[in-house]
Amino acid sequence: MAEDRPGQASGTGTASGAAGSVTASGPGRALITVYGIFALAATSRAGVQLATRYHQAPLAYLLSAFSGVVYLVATVALARRGPGWHRVATVACTVELAGVLLVGMLSLVRPGDFAHPTVWSGFGSGYGFVPLVLPVIGLWWLRRTAAAARAEG
């Protein structure tokens, strides 16, 4: 509870890494937990798919790998402090939102190409639609912390 801190100047809390990151504190801490889990889930799923049966559905499996990388970048960028990482996180979340919308739509329009599911197929229906909601919450959170992140720089 940062508000409870005594009013004296504790101003030099400039620890590097996640320690002082505004995007990684409070609700951000929980958000990054979800992002981390999806980074793990998507990359390992893609790893297994690409290693064992790449030729069955190259498009779907490469998309799986791509979504994994996007989640990974978002996780790291959200955990880091400063305006640079804030921008990286915003780009990652935007790509993520575009990806889940595009792949979600394509998987409905051209189900033949998406017989092998990815995290984003059916707007993330295989994962309780969390992939659809997550980037929206992520972008909202980044918007809320934008000013504070600029001050971190």
Next chain:
Amino acid sequence: MCAVQSGLLLAVYFACLLLVVIGVVAYLRNRTTGLVALAATAATELLVLAQVVWAAVKLVQGTRPAEQATFIGYLAGILFVLPVAVFWSLAERSRWNGVVLAVASLTVAVMAARLQMMWRTAGG
């Protein structure tokens, strides 16, 4: 089907449910999670570990689940979720710790359910 494994899984589900409740209650009471949550998390992790060891022994003995690579991936991954979540929540001393705990334990429960499904389809 292996009765012992089912019993262990049931214990894992129950422990995860308890952790979710602890996390949500901490969040609602605007408290950071404390020693009780830490002890409950450690106990859950032990159950998970027992489950993983059990499944690993079964694998070595020759039972083959559906999608073996994925199964092994889940076995390895499920071990790390709670420890990493605890480590991740150490720096945060607010009500949001409880949400981190709830999310992580929900994930463990889902992963355990996936493991169980893969095991069932093997019919081993």
